[in-house]
Amino acid sequence: MAYWTWCTWQALYRHRYLEFDMATTFFYGKGNIANSPELRRLTSNNTGEEFDVASVRVFFGRYGRDENGDIQQKGGFWREVVIYGQKAIDVAKHLRKGARVLVSGEEQEFYTKDDKERANPIIKIVAEDVALLLTRIEKVVFVQPAQRREQGERQAPQGGDTSHPLDEEIPV
Incomplete structure (x- = not known):
């Protein structure tokens, strides 16, 4: 059984078991953001609680090889992507x-x-996760975990040393 078919079957089975009346369509794709994400704080109609939602348009291109063997865009589609909660804040940031x-x-x-x-x-994509791909990235700066920041431990050394304790060689 193909993986996609298996995932769809599992989703249908799970939703029937939970007595939902709609099938889930899983989505997994790479794309380019068309505009910077828009972050909004909304109020739930059911509970009255506030929540964060980020929305962004993404172009998911389809690629293939042309007659010369070069990779060319052969179509694609636009989708509005929405994500909720803390991940929405992070996406917008x-x-x-x-x-x-x-x-x-x-x-x-x-x-x-x-x-x-x-x-x-x-049709929109309700994202479980949005991950930044390394294409077009010049520099990544990691923030220390909250505990270490509060204690002031393991401050980044001056002089440009970017080593990390896990970077040392591991014997095989």
Whole structure:
């Protein structure tokens, strides 16, 4: 059984067991961010609690080889990607237009209203995770864990030493 078929079957089985009436469409793709993420704080209609949501348009290109053997774009599609909670805050803080990302989540149908109040379906990706790919990255700076920052331990050495305790060779 193909992996994709297995995942879809598992999702259908799991949702039937939980008595949901819709199938899940898993999504996993690499794309380029079209505009910087927009972060909003919304209030739940059901509980009245506030939550964060980031939304961003991403172009997921399809690539293949041309007659010369060179890799060329052969199509693609745009999707609105939304992510919730702390991950939404992180996405809005760290990602910008042009960034290459890996998105994993579910495709879900939402409805918008046009000027005549008709409901129009649109498909969005509700992301479980959005990962920054290393394409177009010049520098990465890691923040120390909160405990170490508070205690002031293991401050970054002056003079440009970027070694890490786990960077030493491991005998095989």
